Amino acid sequence: MTQNTPLAPRHLRLPSPVERVLTAEQLKVHGVSTARAAEQCRTGGPWQQPLPGVYVLHPGPPTGEERLRSALLYAGRRRGAAEAGYGEGMVTGLAALALHGLSDVPPLISLDRIDVLVPRTRRLRSARYAHVVRTAELPRPMRLSGLPAAPVARALADAVDGLADSGTVRRLLTEAVRGGHCEPAAVVRELSRAKLLGRPPVVDAVESLLGEGRALAERRLYEMVRTCGLPEPLWNVDLRLPGGPHLGGVDAYWPDEAVAVELDARAPRHSVLGDGRRQADHDTEWSGYAAKREHLERLGVTVVHLTPGRLRDALEQQATVVRTALMAAGDREPAAYVVILPR
Template identity: 60%
Template sequence: MNHETPLSPLPLHLLSALRCRVLTARQLRQHGVPAAELTERCRPGGGWQQLLPGVYLLHPGPPTSEERLHAVLLYAAHRGPGVPRQPDPSGDTPQAMITGLAALTLHGFSESPPLLALERIEVLVARTRRLRSTGFARVVRAAELPVAREVTGVPTAPVPRALADAVAGLGDAAAVRRLLTESVRDGHCEAPAVVRELSRARLLSRPHVVDAVDTLLAEGRALAEQRLYAMVRAHDLPDPLWNVELRLPGGPHLGGVDAFWPEHGVALEIDTRAPRPEEDPPHSAFDHKREHLERLGIAVVRCLPRTLREAPEQQAAVVRTALMAAPDRRPTAYVVALPR
């Protein structure tokens, strides 16, 4: 058989057997449905309906949540003016992905509404796309698309990006705070990643978002501290002094650290910073403090909340290595550790 031979159109009566009965006009033509018949079937009593421009539902009655998601993705991926004919050669990123509240619901957020309760479903596309919001499809543009996650087979924006797109459309301070807090409390992502996306979206000028971010960062730090305590216990590390302020005797404060092993000259700090694009990383406050302490012979271990959550054994190994290397370092200057 010649592989170039076109397949026969799918018989019309078999379209009803499709699991997701949402197709574009182009797909229907490929199944042998001419434009005139499509128009006739979408008339009152015809059994089909147009959900979005060029996207059709092959049964009467309201669409399911799955059908609405599928319709929005088909609408956004439909080739039109400004859309390249060939897909991205890398094949890693789809042309469109669900974002905003719908994406958060797919990710399992309890504070986001059920899919059927959403008047609009947000879809993320490249900024170069010439595509309009219409019906229940709201188009959101990005200069660079993130790597989508497949959630129940649906290409979905990662949680930090979905949160930023959701927050952009919310004026309810309590709702924003609940969503941001849940993202960290339930382990969907880390606070710095969320703040980074909110900053990129220029949402940190909104007072109710700033207030929610303060709550988010406090929640993220509390969780990271709990995981740090658990890591020290679970991996049989020596008990440190917890949450202390270091200073030279009769001299200036050196800064606070989350854990300090004075016998070994090792300090640990959980780095919960939310980096800003304009920040110069080598000259951050964290690096200044680390350099100052290391000049005094104190090794500083930087600890990321994500590592504590995803790889505590890896973080424990870093701390243990620093403790074991104490005899090889020059003597530590005498410092005073005060509760903070």
């Protein structure tokens, strides 16, 4: 082969689609110099260079997956490194949500940019469609189609940071929760970490999200009772002392055993500081919430506290907790008489 003979991709013997996207360092391992790679990327040549130091070994437009791999390889490159890879980088934002399978996200091939999370200490600029997002706290990545991707809650926060349309934000948050990809509390925590809760497109979306999370948690609670052989409770009732004060509402109540279940689906609302309320207001609300539980327990009512995450990940285990409370009722002192009203 003479010096002027083009190096066709087939001479590299790279059958894997993954290896159709390589860095300059990886090409050198195959015996291809930077100068030869640049020659292959000339106008009309068999290769292309979509990002600095990253090559796609075919002439047509890169696929959505190839764009992802090229962005990750670009973010993972380090000057002077002998080996090339993704490093600590991971896809986030809309690209990660597409990998997670959310349907309200545009196809990978049509995304104008691909967000890649890297450590804050990396000195790397965004280039073309590869958008570098620096962070002091890298989440643990998930492997999707062999690619590192941020968890859904983190990817949502990074996506929302670049969105101005409240309808789009609401649809993304709702689909993530309704599809079981993550819990509302996790989303609210990530939005709070990113200081996004006060943005107008986010405020209404979070309210809708919490309502969606509440409904989903209630459905899981119904499923737990009916599939795990628990006796049917009274659903969504208020408790009062006869002629006395309101004791509070509970999600399920077994009057013969004086056992109540309360969902913690409302907890994320207390962490939302974007509506202008001071932290002291939230502390007061939490104090009232705890006082209600303590009052019920002083009256002999056992309050079982369940979270949406536990119902999702350990349904049978949570059913055992409730069953144990019901069985222990006979060993306790009789509870005070309470009036039960529909909520």
